[in-house]
Amino acid sequence: MTGKPAVLGGTPLLSTPLPMTRPTLVDQPGTMERIRAILASGMLTDGPTVAEFEHQAARYLGVEDVVAVNSCTSGLMLVLRCLGRTGDVLLPSFTFMASGHAVMWNGLRPRFADVAPDTFTLDPRAARAGDPVAILGVHTFGMPADADELAKVAAARGAELILDAAHGFGGRYPDGTRVGSKGLAEVFSLSPTKPLTTAEGGLVATDDRSLAAELRHARNYGNPGDYDSRLVGLNARMTEISAAMGLCALPALDATLDRRRALAGRYVDGLAGLPLGVQRVPDGCTPVYKDFTILVDPRRFGIDRDRLAQTLAAEGISTRSYFDPPLHRQTAYASCEPVDLPVTDAIAGQCLTLPLYSHMPESAVDMVIEAIIRAYDHREELA
Ligand SMILES: *Cc1c(COP(=O)(O)O)cnc(C)c1O
Numbered sequence: 001m002t003g004k005p006a007v008l009g010g011t012p013l014l015s016t017p018l019p020m021t022r023p024t025l026v027d028q029p030g031t032m033e034r035i036r037a038i039l040a041s042g043m044l045t046d047g048p049t050v051a052e053f054e055h056q057a058a059r060y061l062g063v064e065d066v067v068a069v070n071s072c073t074s075g076l077m078l079v080l081r082c083l084g085r086t087g088d089v090l091l092p093s094f095t096f097m098a099s100g101h102a103v104m105w106n107g108l109r110p111r112f113a114d115v116a117p118d119t120f121t122l123d124p125r126a127a128r129a130g131d132p133v134a135i136l137g138v139h140t141f142g143m144p145a146d147a148d149e150l151a152k153v154a155a156a157r158g159a160e161l162i163l164d165a166a167h168g169f170g171g172r173y174p175d176g177t178r179v180g181s182k183g184l185a186e187v188f189s190l191s192p193t194k195p196l197t198t199a200e201g202g203l204v205a206t207d208d209r210s211l212a213a214e215l216r217h218a219r220n221y222g223n224p225g226d227y228d229s230r231l232v233g234l235n236a237r238m239t240e241i242s243a244a245m246g247l248c249a250l251p252a253l254d255a256t257l258d259r260r261r262a263l264a265g266r267y268v269d270g271l272a273g274l275p276l277g278v279q280r281v282p283d284g285c286t287p288v289y290k291d292f293t294i295l296v297d298p299r300r301f302g303i304d305r306d307r308l309a310q311t312l313a314a315e316g317i318s319t320r321s322y323f324d325p326p327l328h329r330q331t332a333y334a335s336c337e338p339v340d341l342p343v344t345d346a347i348a349g350q351c352l353t354l355p356l357y358s359h360m361p362e363s364a365v366d367m368v369i370e371a372i373i374r375a376y377d378h379r380e381e382l383a
Pocket of ligand 1: 070071072073074095096098099138164166167188189190191201202
């Protein structure tokens, strides 16, 4: 029997609290030099550093073009705006709110569909519903969505496939291509909780050169330079300083992600003896593990997700219930047509995201595993 959980009066496993996530910032001397040069140049936004970052990101991803923006949310908003269509956009409800917000801001109607119970990504069979103008897939927690199947479903309806790749930078599809290379466009987030960060920022990857050209105007109020705006755009420009951070982080990214995957593997091995669910990696995919999320089914584990979260918090371990509530149950979406999403509701009720960041010590992963084993051993007292 393991030691008594802190929530029952035992000694907490950690004396300093373990955070959910921390940005992994590569300490490259080049970063500060670049930032100094940018400040000296007086050109702070949308300049040569942004162009260079776009070029390097396009090379890394293996796509025709990349348009840098100031967030994934604005990138998604602008891609949907450039579509220039009205109607429904089909997307999962089990995602971060920004996926749906981009749809709503464009006056498009979200049509929520269920996710697959094992991968937590949009189920291509569920995506066959309705008559959407676009399907918005999500690489949930960095697990590549089934983009080839979703593309077929979209094509059969005359809809465009767009991917919310906020969690996905650095992942690969089963055919070996990088996440970023499918659909009309894939939109990445570079905010601080994402594995590649520029403080705030986003990237739109596309093989459609005319879309990329339109997005470059759209991120600049829709002004192509003559002050006759062609569409109602945004100020969604990336700063030069953010681009410098991205440029300096990119060469180190693959090693960072390898470490992240190794830590996720350590969780999988360490928890293997417990009746918990983990996200399945589809055959041939390389995930990013933006998050490592388990499913806690109280009938199998003995206590429910919220009780486990409380038990871990008492040990000094922060967790999150990503994504609970799912979008179709959020207040901002109350006006949407009610939908029945049994898989989404089940996962949302059981999901618990554990601490994971690229430079997290292995010993910290082991501590979280030990705390979960402790909770399981004492499940009857905890229930
Ligand atoms: C973080 C996130 C976004 C938003 O990214 P920002 O860069 O913060 O706008 C969008 N979708 C998903 C799934 C996210 O997790």
